[in-house]
Amino acid sequence: MTVNMNTTLPPGISQTPAKSKTTVDYNSFLKLMIAQMKNQDPTQPMDSTQYVSQLATFSQVEQTVQTNNKLDQIMQSSALAQADSLIGRSITSADGSTTGTVKEVRLANSGLVAILENGSEVAVGPGVSITAIG
Template sequence: MAITAIVDQGKIVNNGQPDSAKETTKTSNSEATQDMFLQLLVAEMKYQDPLEPTSNTEWIGQYATFTQIEQSTAMQGSMKQMEASQLVGKQVIMKSTNNLTGETNYFSGMVDYMYVEEGKVYLSVNNELYSIDDLDTVVDPDYMDAVQGGKDIDAMLAKLPAVKSINYHQDGNLIMQIRQKYETMNDYQKSFVNKDSVKLLEEYEARLKEIEPEPDTDNSTGEQESGSTEGTGNTEGTTNNEGANGDNNSNGDTGNQP
């Protein structure tokens, strides 16, 4: 009967063992380590100098030291798992160092879940697994929001042309949106906005006020002139009537003369 196995990059991925056998192997690592220590201890006792044998107290002390180290290692693993479980859903910054170049990069994101493999704890951040030993910083959500708010204002300001080149109709709305976003921030969030950015915003607002078009008064002036002309026409009509009446009176006086 042939035995088959999946090989990936020179490593056996599946050696034909069922999952239960694999889990049994993992849980027996501790026992295997103890057996190795006992074998070494027996070998040391077997080949010790019979003229200067090691006392039983020393053997017990060595075994006790080994047990303490083993328990300490197991406790550290449990604490790392507990720490990782508490990080799920939180913003973190991971530090990754390239083993070849020595270059260090930082990645930020939310922890989606924790993963344990062969006693090592990993965190899933941005769909990538990082060792919990690469954890650099746990970030407060309010801090992240404040930092992002400052970046957003800088990005909005970058869309505007130079202060002297802005157009009232094209750039006015964006300038007002930036001011509105800044005013909706609390004092803590405003502290993360660059002071130079706030000063630049004020310069844009001052320039916008300078180029604001004046209200159109042509229509109102035309209406006033039209009303004045009509009033003058009525006055002239009255004058003509008076003139006509004057003529009539004059004619009447002439008829009465002898």
């Protein structure tokens, strides 16, 4: 199903470029609502309470997305704080094939990655063993 979003916006509402395909903001919502209003059946227009309900639902979704973004930032900060404690410790990968002393730690999309003195990399996760040297 193809939806054509070429609509003329009312005065005071500007068209902004999308930040990403997964980002939806109030301008996008207003465009969709205007398109919905233009294309509704004039003999049976949508009840105003339905518009309010849609706006409330959209607001809740946007707040949830913002909360998730903040939680991601907090988790990254926590991971970086924990990363500092890994440097200088001995680490063994979950399968036991890689062992060494952690030289540095990098934060990747999948989580923490410990870089060993020999250049090997170990993804820090379940099954990984970390011990103090000495």
